[in-house]
Amino acid sequence: MNPDVRRSRTAFLRVGLIAPLALLVAAAVVIVAWMPELPDPMAIHWGEEGVNGYAPKWAYIALGLGIGVAVVVLTAVFAMVAHRLPQSSVRPAVGPWSPTARFMGALNLGLGALIATIAVAGAWIQRGLSDAADAPGIGIPTLIGFVLMAVLTALGWFLQPRSPETEAEQPAPAGSIPLATTERAAWFGTATMARSGVIVLISALTLLAAMTVFFLAAGEDGSWILLIVTAVMAVLIGTMVVFRVRVNGEGLRVRSLLGWPNSRIPLDRIEKVETVQLDPFREFGGWGWRLALDGRRGVVLRAGEALQVTRTDGRVFVVTVDGASAAAATLDTLRAHTRHG
16 A cells, blocks of 8 residues: 555544544533433424424434444445455456545545534433423524534545545557458447445445335334335336446447436447446446546446447447457447448
């Protein structure tokens, strides 16, 4: 590990793990100090008509701050190990620290501040009450928490050094295949999401589904909205796991197994065909149908070789698929034959 990467990882641990955990622990200490003055049970949920959810004193800390600690730790662990996850059959070299990890560290700091602020404010407005039902609304403290989250997220970004740059591997031009004027050529492949990406998505969906079941069982107002969100997320994840890739006389087509997203690029709109080496987490911030900061878009399901197509309008589309070199050679040969009549 070079010194720049080590410095970035150290700053991440301080900003994205130690600092938010310190905020959450401090919030817990304050609430424990107030325990003799707090009602039992305490208010933990507010609706349009005031308090509509209660829990024992210990549960107030366990539910609020405990969830915050879990989110901060899991996010930090994922950011630390994401570069080392095996993402293809041929494991790529470990990538450097990325802007994505830097942002996750900054976001962790903001989330820690948000959760700690809401927890302390919720306890503060209940001090001295004999009945938690008399607690005033928590809207203003929540708004303050979100403002503080935005400020500390921005601060967390600048407290970390710029992610170390590495010399990017140059795209490789597409080869060619012998093709007579009376012959046709086609190439077919399947792009499958890396196991690590599937684990992350399924874990997130499982957590969301568990929360949905909990709120539905508790009869919480608005839980149907969470149910809709869970269903939509399940469908979206289903569309991002497997894509069919086809190269023929019509051009390039990349279509999800469920039929959408469906990307098509005709031969006469292709300016250049290349193969590149991609790191989904470092360059695109994750897996699936993605949009990179440099304007590239496409289907990024694992690390490794990818087919990259530059359109005549300058837009760049990529798809990570085994056999990308063969796909590029076939596509570029068909494009050349089309241009030469």
